[in-house]
Amino acid sequence: MAFLNKTYKFVKQENFEGFLAAAGVPAENIERVLKYSPEHKLVKDGDTYTYITQGPDSSKETKFQSGVTVDDVIGEQKQPIKSTYVVDGNTVTQTVVADNGKAQFKREYIGDECIVTITREGWDGVAKRYYKAA
Numbered sequence: 001m002a003f004l005n006k007t008y009k010f011v012k013q014e015n016f017e018g019f020l021a022a023a024g025v026p027a028e029n030i031e032r033v034l035k036y037s038p039e040h041k042l043v044k045d046g047d048t049y050t051y052i053t054q055g056p057d058s059s060k061e062t063k064f065q066s067g068v069t070v071d072d073v074i075g076e077q078k079q080p081i082k083s084t085y086v087v088d089g090n091t092v093t094q095t096v097v098a099d100n101g102k103a104q105f106k107r108e109y110i111g112d113e114c115i116v117t118i119t120r121e122g123w124d125g126v127a128k129r130y131y132k133a134a
Contacts, residue, residue: 003090003109004044008131010037015127022123024100025075040114040131042092049087074098 013034020030038055051062064070066087074081074096081098094105103120112133119126 001044001090003114003133004042006112007039007041007134008114009039009134011130011132013127013129015125016118016129018125019103019118019120019123019127022120022125023103039134049085051085051092072096 017030017034020033021027025033036055038053040054041052043050043052047065049064049066051064053060062070062072062083064083064085066085069082069084072081072083073079079098081096083097084095086093086095090109092107092109094107096103096105101121103118106117106119108115108117114131114133116129116131117126118128
C-alpha cells in the first residue's frame with residue numbers, strides 16, 4: 001500500500017460534467033464544481049482509514065473501516081449520504097447512497113497516479129478524475 005500517506009494532486013478529468021448533471025447538480029453550479037481541483041490523501045491507523053480532501057476553500061476528513069458503512073455529507077449543501085469504502089490492495093472503492101441515487105467512486109493507485117472512475121445508477125456514462133502524487 002505504497003499510496004498511503006501520500007498527497008495526490010488533481011491533474012485532469014473526463015466526462016465529469018456528465019456525471020454532475022446525472023447526479024442532479026444544478027446547471028448554475030456545474031461550472032464551479034468542474035473547477036474544483038482538490039488534493040487527497042489516505043492515512044491508515046490500525047483498522048481505521050482517514051480519507052483527507054483539501055480544496056482551495058475547504059477541507060474534509062472521513063474516517064472509515066473497510067466494508068463498514070458510515071454517515072457522511074457531500075457537496076456545498078452538505079447533503080447527507082451513506083458511504084461504504086472497501087480497500088482491496090491498491091484499489092479503494094467508495095459506494096455512495098443518497099436520496100437521489102447510488103454512485104461509485106473507484107480509486108485505483110498505480111505507481112504515482114490515482115485514477116478515480118465514477119459511475120452512477122441510471123447513467124450510462126463513465127467519468128474519470130486523474131491525480132498525481134505530489
